[in-house]
Amino acid sequence: MTAFSDTLIERLVAADRVSVLTGAGISAESGVPTFRDPGGLWEKMRPEELANFSAFLSNPTLVQGWYAHRRHIVEVAQPNAGHVALAELETLYHDFTLVTQNVDDLHRRAGSRNIVELHGNIMRNYCVDCGQPADEPNLASPDERGLIVCTECSGLVRPDVVWFGEMLPLGAFEAADAAARRAEVFLSVGTSAIVYPAAGLPGTAKIHGAFVAELNIRESVIADDLHEVVLGPAATVLPDLVRAIKDKRPPAK
Ligand code: BV8
Numbered sequence: 001m002t003a004f005s006d007t008l009i010e011r012l013v014a015a016d017r018v019s020v021l022t023g024a025g026i027s028a029e030s031g032v033p034t035f036r037d038p039g040g041l042w043e044k045m046r047p048e049e050l051a052n053f054s055a056f057l058s059n060p061t062l063v064q065g066w067y068a069h070r071r072h073i074v075e076v077a078q079p080n081a082g083h084v085a086l087a088e089l090e091t092l093y094h095d096f097t098l099v100t101q102n103v104d105d106l107h108r109r110a111g112s113r114n115i116v117e118l119h120g121n122i123m124r125n126y127c128v129d130c131g132q133p134a135d136e137p138n139l140a141s142p143d144e145r146g147l148i149v150c151t152e153c154s155g156l157v158r159p160d161v162v163w164f165g166e167m168l169p170l171g172a173f174e175a176a177d178a179a180a181r182r183a184e185v186f187l188s189v190g191t192s193a194i195v196y197p198a199a200g201l202p203g204t205a206k207i208h209g210a211f212v213a214e215l216n217i218r219e220s221v222i223a224d225d226l227h228e229v230v231l232g233p234a235a236t237v238l239p240d241l242v243r244a245i246k247d248k249r250p251p252a253k
Pocket residue numbers: 022023024025026028029034035036037040051101102103119161162163164165166167168189190191192193194195196197215216217218220232233234235
């Protein structure tokens with residue numbers, strides 16, 4: 001059983017408003033590679049070469065192929081016990097917000113409902129020229145170069161994810177920021193806390209009075225600023241955390 005502080009448990013038992021930020025670490029045990037861990041996605045290729053619009057325009061074959069590869073990994077992945085535990089945690093609170101940096105569908109597939117996707121969703125695609133969604137075979141097809149283009153206007157198809165230097169989806173960060181400001185407990189799970197504005201959310205929660213804990217297999221760069229760090233894999237730590245509190249809380253939903 002994972003060791004939690006009495007304060008974290010007491011605050012979770014008493015809270016009405018809980019928010020959670022997740023990063024790639026929560027999907028690692030589902031077989032979805034993270035970005036900055038050893039063996040992660042950025043180990044082989046630099047983000048500048050893949051996760052920004054100019055890289056996409058200069059090498060659409062590479063970027064479209066990279067996202068097709070990642071989409072396949074997500075399609076065959078299953079939510080793990082960490083995703084499922086967060087879906088169960090949500091049922092214990094009237095006001096629960098799950099903010100994710102992840103672009104996989106695993107939180108929704110695990111049953112989480114109030115999800116804020118800060119960086120979009122890899123399962124959605126759209127045409128860069130006309131904006132038409134391009135997720136159905138009749139809406140996007142390979143052209144003579146082998147590039148996936150829009151059937152409406154022949155524009156390049158891109159994933160509906162937020163690349164570096166791009167604004168977050170309208171309203172997403174505002175919803176996440178509001179959830180951090182009103183949270184009584186804020187959990188930062190499986191993120192290196194390097195990418196902004198997402199990485200600022202735990203600090204925002206702390207400034208506004210939340211008890212902020214990091215759940216990770218190693219300390220992130222913001223660990224020293226938080227109230228507690230719980231070390232261990234998310235698929236173990238999160239179910240242990242839910243077990244530690246749920247008998248003390250009536251289901252809210
Ligand atoms: C923005 C694409 C406003 C989607 C990603 C100059 C110009 C413009 C902006 C900036 C600039 N300088 C800085 C910025 C801001 C920039 C930024 O933060 N850069 C960083 C690198 C310094 N941010 C942006 O550009 C954002 N937009 O600011 O817009 C704007 C606009 C224009 C001009 C000015 C401002 C957009 C950010 C989104 C970038 N998109 N990816 C995709 O392909 O997936 S980033 C990528 O990193 C992913 O989205 C991911 O979500 C994100 C964070 O990574 P993590 O999830 O934390 O994953 P990581 O691998 O790093 O860490 C894994 C963690 O899990 C580790 O801690 C590990 O220990 C842990 N772990 C591993 N296994 C487990 C585990 N934990 C628990 N259990 C386990 N089993």
